Amino acid sequence: MAFYIVQFLTGLASAASLFLVASGLSIIFGVTRIVNFAHGAFYMLGAYVAFTLTERFSGAFGFWGGIVVAALAVAAIGVLVEMVLLRRIYHSPELFQLLATFGLTLMVEDLVVLIWGPDDLVGRRAPGFKGAIDFFGQNIPSYDLFLIVLGPVVLGVLWLLFQRTRWGVLVRAATQDRDMVAALGVNQKWLFTSVFALGVFLAALGGALQIPRDAVNHAMDLRVIVEVFVVVVIGGLGSIIGAFVAAVLVSELNAFGILIFPKISIILVFLVMAVVLIVRPWGLFGKPEAPARRTPGLTVNPWRPLTMNERLAAIAVLVVAAALPFVAGNYVLTVGSEIAIFVIFAVSLHFLMSVGGLASFGHAAYFGLGAYGVALLAKMAGLPMIACLLLGPLLGLLGAAVFGFFAVQLSGVYFAMLTLAFAQIVWSIAFQWVSVTGGDNGILGVWPEKWAASPSHFYWLSLGIAALAVVILRIIVFSPFGFALRATRDSPLRSEAVGINGKRIQWTAFVIAGTVAGLAGALFAYLKGSVFPDNMGISLSVDALVMVLLGGVETVSGAVVGAIVYKALNIWLVSQTDWSKLVLGGFVVLIVVAFPKGIVGTLEAFLHRRRKSSSAASPVLTSRIETAE
Amino acid sequence: MSMAPTLLSVEDLTKSYGGVHAVRGVSFELHAGEILALIGPNGAGKSTCFNVLNGQIIPDSGRVKLLGEDTTGKKPRVIWRMGVGRTFQIAATFPTMTVRENVQVALVSHGGQLFNLWASTARHARDEAGRLLDLVGMGAYAERPCGELAYGDVKRLELAIALANQPKLLLMDEPTAGMAPRERVELMRLTARIAREQSIGVLFTEHDMDVVFEHADRILVLNRGTLIAEGSPEEVRGNAQVRAIYLGEGLLYDARHREGASA
Numbered sequence: 001m002a003f004y005i006v007q008f009l010t011g012l013a014s015a016a017s018l019f020l021v022a023s024g025l026s027i028i029f030g031v032t033r034i035v036n037f038a039h040g041a042f043y044m045l046g047a048y049v050a051f052t053l054t055e056r057f058s059g060a061f062g063f064w065g066g067i068v069v070a071a072l073a074v075a076a077i078g079v080l081v082e083m084v085l086l087r088r089i090y091h092s093p094e095l096f097q098l099l100a101t102f103g104l105t106l107m108v109e110d111l112v113v114l115i116w117g118p119d120d121l122v123g124r125r126a127p128g129f130k131g132a133i134d135f136f137g138q139n140i141p142s143y144d145l146f147l148i149v150l151g152p153v154v155l156g157v158l159w160l161l162f163q164r165t166r167w168g169v170l171v172r173a174a175t176q177d178r179d180m181v182a183a184l185g186v187n188q189k190w191l192f193t194s195v196f197a198l199g200v201f202l203a204a205l206g207g208a209l210q211i212p213r214d215a216v217n218h219a220m221d222l223r224v225i226v227e228v229f230v231v232v233v234i235g236g237l238g239s240i241i242g243a244f245v246a247a248v249l250v251s252e253l254n255a256f257g258i259l260i261f262p263k264i265s266i267i268l269v270f271l272v273m274a275v276v277l278i279v280r281p282w283g284l285f286g287k288p289e290a291p292a293r294r295t296p297g298l299t300v301n302p303w304r305p306l307t308m309n310e311r312l313a314a315i316a317v318l319v320v321a322a323a324l325p326f327v328a329g330n331y332v333l334t335v336g337s338e339i340a341i342f343v344i345f346a347v348s349l350h351f352l353m354s355v356g357g358l359a360s361f362g363h364a365a366y367f368g369l370g371a372y373g374v375a376l377l378a379k380m381a382g383l384p385m386i387a388c389l390l391l392g393p394l395l396g397l398l399g400a401a402v403f404g405f406f407a408v409q410l411s412g413v414y415f416a417m418l419t420l421a422f423a424q425i426v427w428s429i430a431f432q433w434v435s436v437t438g439g440d441n442g443i444l445g446v447w448p449e450k451w452a453a454s455p456s457h458f459y460w461l462s463l464g465i466a467a468l469a470v471v472i473l474r475i476i477v478f479s480p481f482g483f484a485l486r487a488t489r490d491s492p493l494r495s496e497a498v499g500i501n502g503k504r505i506q507w508t509a510f511v512i513a514g515t516v517a518g519l520a521g522a523l524f525a526y527l528k529g530s531v532f533p534d535n536m537g538i539s540l541s542v543d544a545l546v547m548v549l550l551g552g553v554e555t556v557s558g559a560v561v562g563a564i565v566y567k568a569l570n571i572w573l574v575s576q577t578d579w580s581k582l583v584l585g586g587f588v589v590l591i592v593v594a595f596p597k598g599i600v601g602t603l604e605a606f607l608h609r610r611r612k613s614s615s616a617a618s619p620v621l622t623s624r625i626e627t628a629e
Numbered sequence: 630m631s632m633a634p635t636l637l638s639v640e641d642l643t644k645s646y647g648g649v650h651a652v653r654g655v656s657f658e659l660h661a662g663e664i665l666a667l668i669g670p671n672g673a674g675k676s677t678c679f680n681v682l683n684g685q686i687i688p689d690s691g692r693v694k695l696l697g698e699d700t701t702g703k704k705p706r707v708i709w710r711m712g713v714g715r716t717f718q719i720a721a722t723f724p725t726m727t728v729r730e731n732v733q734v735a736l737v738s739h740g741g742q743l744f745n746l747w748a749s750t751a752r753h754a755r756d757e758a759g760r761l762l763d764l765v766g767m768g769a770y771a772e773r774p775c776g777e778l779a780y781g782d783v784k785r786l787e788l789a790i791a792l793a794n795q796p797k798l799l800l801m802d803e804p805t806a807g808m809a810p811r812e813r814v815e816l817m818r819l820t821a822r823i824a825r826e827q828s829i830g831v832l833f834t835e836h837d838m839d840v841v842f843e844h845a846d847r848i849l850v851l852n853r854g855t856l857i858a859e860g861s862p863e864e865v866r867g868n869a870q871v872r873a874i875y876l877g878e879g880l881l882y883d884a885r886h887r888e889g890a891s892a
């Protein structure tokens with residue numbers, strides 16, 4: 001019995017940090033409507049800065065002073081970020097906000113390694129809370145007891161702040177109705193900045209307070225942000241009470257999940273989250289989301305199938321690509337195969353994101369499932385390669401069917417957070433279920449059979465499948481199903497009112513996208529000869545998002561161009577610099593701020609303008625083009 | 630008119646939001662081919678009635694029957710398949726598609742082709758869509774992007790979409806809001822003609838009393854969620870309570886005045 005009580009108290013102690021970070025995210029979201037992906041990065045920065053202050057400058061501030069100063073310093077960085085970056089994107093579609101703050105996260109990860117080095121740092125214990133208390137033969141660290149008290153105290157302070165101060169009243173008013181506050185003549189800019197500062201302060205404090213419990217490392221940002229997303233999905237975005245209750249719930253589930261499913265403890269959290277989503281899609285304390293700002297919406301160019309000439313041009317490009325083995329060496333062909341595989345991956349996400357309006361932040365899960373599907377079939381069942389390539393992606397299909405069912409119940413930022421959390425769950429299973437997946441060591445020796453083994457043959461195989469995938473998805477885009485999917489994206493209200501079951505349509509699209517991603521993963525396993533948990537990691541999910549964004553979210557086939565350009569750049573960059581995340585993150589932020597239409601979108605807009613101006617000169621031409629559309 | 634079968638019957642509908650009784654104890658019937666107007670000042674509960682009728686919201690109590698079948702609590706898409714088309718107070722269309730494609734989507738759905746992954750939509754029911762667009766006077770705009778249309782044209786497109794499933798009942802929430810006066814009269818004439826030809830029952834709401842008195846066979850007057858009058862245009866015009874509500878706005882007087890002037 002005592003053991004369970006101690007386990008319960010440990011859970012409560014873990015909840016404190018989680019609550020701080022989640023409440024910060026919720027407060028920022030409530031006022032600015034931005035889901036700050038970089039919140040985990042601020043949490044991590046808080047921990048690193050606090051480490052330095054308590055280790056090197058403990059004389060100046062003392063331990064506790066160091067913790068508070070660290071949180072304040074990171075909050076100041078937050079203010080800078082808000083003023084320089086966020087102010088430019090408050091009116092952007094939420095997908096762009098998520099991506100920009102994710103780009104920041106990538107940059108911070110590399111910066112942290114640059115400054116503090118790659119190794120884990122073990123901080124000192126908190127003065128006055130170094131020992132442990134004996135509880136019927138079980139030890140409870142006294143610092144845990146401190147954290148258990150701290151959580152409710154912070155909750156109380158926040159409550160007082162929002163109920164009893166003029167600033168708090170303004171924040172609550174802004175959460176209800178942003179325009180009203182503007183009408184009251186409040187300086188909205190500074191209200192937003194101060195709210196962001198408070199949110200970042202809470203995140204950094206949460207990180208700083210972790211150093212007596214856990215080593216500081218440069219992967220803690222993603223770990224915490226996934227947990228925080230799970231917390232706000234359960235508790236409801238924008239609710240501080242919700243953040244508290246859900247933080248406790250998630251931490252307890254983690255604490256006891258280890259006892260029930262020692263191998264895959266995260267399953268329990270997933271099950272609870274699934275139940276909450278079915279019963280209360282907006283979280284325990286959340287309110288239904290206002291209609292999402294449309295993710296597309298930069299242009300109103302209707303999509304049209306390729307004309308005959310464009311089709312011939314596409315075939316010509318394909319023929320040229322197919323001739324590559326006659327002029328290029330093995331390295332180039334291997335790179336070419338990888339690019340072809342990522343074209344498949346990118347178009348599958350594009351289908352979900354641009355056609356379906358569902359921006360998944362965890363699409364790599366289905367890529368990885370396809371890869372593991374192949375590896376398991378090849379290694380355990382010993383099936384031939386063709387059979388593996390056909391059956392392996394079915395694991396992606398299965399995963400997409402299960403997770404997609406829950407994910408499509410939500411939309412917008414909730415959808416993004418949920419898909420990210422699902423992907424992280426799949427990743428953890430691959431990582432923790434060592435007996436089947438090999439854990440961190442992955443599964444090795446998944447080599448193609450002889451007929452596909454040479455780089456040129458494998459390249460042709462990948463190119464052929466990529467071309468097939470692009471064509472099939474394009475056909476689906478212009479099929480009745482594709483129109484139903486776009487209709488659901490454009491106006492859920494109208495599509496429901498013309499008999500379209502939007503959720504069913506979106507679920508089907510999710511499964512299609514997951515299966516195609518699984519196919520890409522299956523090929524990837526053969527290309528690399530191995531699979532690892534990182535094949536379903538967050539950074540791979542983000543790669544896919546960036547490819548789609550770079551090509552142009554609003555175009556029919558921008559993802560193809562985006563994948564080719566991005567993957568080529570990426571492979572080159574990784575070979576050139578150790579700080580690829582820094583460059584990549586900066587690149588993502590830049591696209592979002594300066595180049596939101598992407599390559600193909602910009603090109604289309606340019607051609608459209610030219611056509612418009614030339615059509616003014618020749619009315620005959622106009623009518624022809626218009627009927628062609 | 631009373632000989633026609635009862636298309637829609639509404640019994641004792643009630644819906645409240647927190648303390649606000651949006652709709653309280655509303656009952657009425659609508660016959661096939663009849664044009665029924667539901668009028669009332671802002672916030673009277675008109676849109677709430679429409680939303681209950683097409684399944685968008687579930688009433689606290691009361692029942693809705695379509696041709697004798699209970700539709701209360703059914704989903705909008707199910708009610709649509711039972712033959713109910715609707716337009717919204719704030720027009721809802723698919724802005725990234727062309728005008729024709731907007732109608733084609735409804736036709737695809739009506740034809741049970743939603744999960745067809747292979748066919749080309751461009752060829753699906755193209756002429757049928759064109760016919761519906763011609764019907765509402767939008768034929769010339771068929772290939773325009775819907776997002777570029779003037780608001781009045783979007784409203785007409787919405788009517789074409791609502792007609793795509795050959796409805797038995799049309800629900801039109803302020804179909805002419807945002808239109809020029811001339812356009813309003815035209816659109817309602819068109820609607821009335823289609824309704825008579827195809828024997829469609831129409832329930833519409835409208836703030837322009839000229840339009841209401843010209844086209845409605847019967848009028849329901851809603852005030853603060855309750856029906857306060859019901860009858861032919863003449864009866865409603867003569868009703869003291871209705872006059873009291875509208876007196877401040879001068880609408881009834883205006884309508885009659887203008888009608889007299891034009892006669």
Ligand SMILES: Nc1ncnc2c1ncn2[C@@H]1O[C@H](COP(=O)(O)OP(=O)(O)OP(=O)(O)O)[C@@H](O)[C@H]1O
Nearest residue numbers: 646649651669670671672673674675676677678718
């Ligand atoms: N979702 C909602 N939540 C809270 N109150 C609502 C909601 N929808 C409607 N109401 C309230 O119910 C009442 C009736 O609203 P409704 O939209 O049905 O009126 P209406 O007659 O259509 O008005 P209008 O002529 O302005 O369109 C109003 O007082 C409105 O404020």
Ligand SMILES: [Mg+2]
Nearest residue numbers: 675676677718
């Ligand atoms: Mg209304």
